[in-house]
Amino acid sequence: DAKTTQPNSMESNEEEPVHLPCNHSTISGTDYIHWYRQLPSQGPEYVIHGLTSNVNNRMASLAIAEDRKSSTLILHRATLRDAAVYYCILRADNYGQNFVFGPGTRLSVLP
Amino acid sequence: NAGVMQNPRHLVRRRGQEARLRCSPMKGHSHVYWYRQLPEEGLKFMVYLQKENIIDESGMPKERFSAEFPKEGPSILRIQQVVRGDSAAYFCASSPGDSYHGYTFGSGTRLTVV
Numbered sequence: 299d300a301k302t303t304q305p306n307s308m309e310s311n312e313e314e315p316v317h318l319p320c321n322h323s324t325i326s327g328t329d330y331i332h333w334y335r336q337l338p339s340q341g342p343e344y345v346i347h348g349l350t351s352n353v354n355n356r357m358a359s360l361a362i363a364e365d366r367k368s369s370t371l372i373l374h375r376a377t378l379r380d381a382a383v384y385y386c387i388l389r390a391d392n393y394g395q396n397f398v399f400g401p402g403t404r405l406s407v408l409p
Numbered sequence: 410n411a412g413v414m415q416n417p418r419h420l421v422r423r424r425g426q427e428a429r430l431r432c433s434p435m436k437g438h439s440h441v442y443w444y445r446q447l448p449e450e451g452l453k454f455m456v457y458l459q460k461e462n463i464i465d466e467s468g469m470p471k472e473r474f475s476a477e478f479p480k481e482g483p484s485i486l487r488i489q490q491v492v493r494g495d496s497a498a499y500f501c502a503s504s505p506g507d508s509y510h511g512y513t514f515g516s517g518t519r520l521t522v523v
Contacts, residue, residue, distance in 0.1 A: 332511060334511075336452075341413075341500045341502070341516050342500070342502075344513070347511060396457050397442075398454065399444075399452040401451050
């Protein structure tokens with residue numbers, strides 16, 4: 299499986315935008331970029347995913363580099379509830395292939 | 410539309426006992442995945458099941474652990490003769506199984522072995 303590299307931790311102030319980077323230099327053409335987050339004492343939660351184009355949903359935006367070797371998850375206005383571990387995961391568009399979680403980025407949001 | 414339901418939320422077992430963890434997938438989801446998260450560690454894949462079939466058990470410990478997803482009823486992760494090192498959070502996820510898509514996770518079962 300192609301690997302991803304994320305910073306161990308990041309801090310943000312409440313109501314400010316947050317840019318969470320992810321490097322995936324060995325990504326293959328069929329790999330989708332997925333983001334999940336895990337709030338304290340909860341199961342992971344889907345955030346967003348994309349292949350080549352930038353993506354927006356109600357939770358976040360995903361900016362994908364033109365060469366696809368990196369991507370950035372953007373939270374437009376961080377809230378205290380966004381404090382979580384954020385996982386960037388590559389997965390081929392394969393039927394039923396499991397997700398491989400790395401250590402992720404622990405985001406702290408300061409009031 | 411209920412999400413993925415896991416029970417119990419907390420389970421305490423003495424060393425040597427059996428632990429049974431249950432997972433009811435989302436309605437319409439036929440694929441179930443089990444993950445384990447040891448304290449202060451990341452999520453590790455254990456097993457992937459479809460109804461009545463184990464598709465990938467590459468992450469399952471070779472002994473004492475088993476999983477099933479019967480035609481009727483929830484998926485069960487069974488741990489026999491538990492040891493202290495089995496203490497962890499066990500998460501179940503489900504998906505409809507079509508080619509995209511992501512998982513919906515349950516809230517987990519926290520197993521404590523005393």
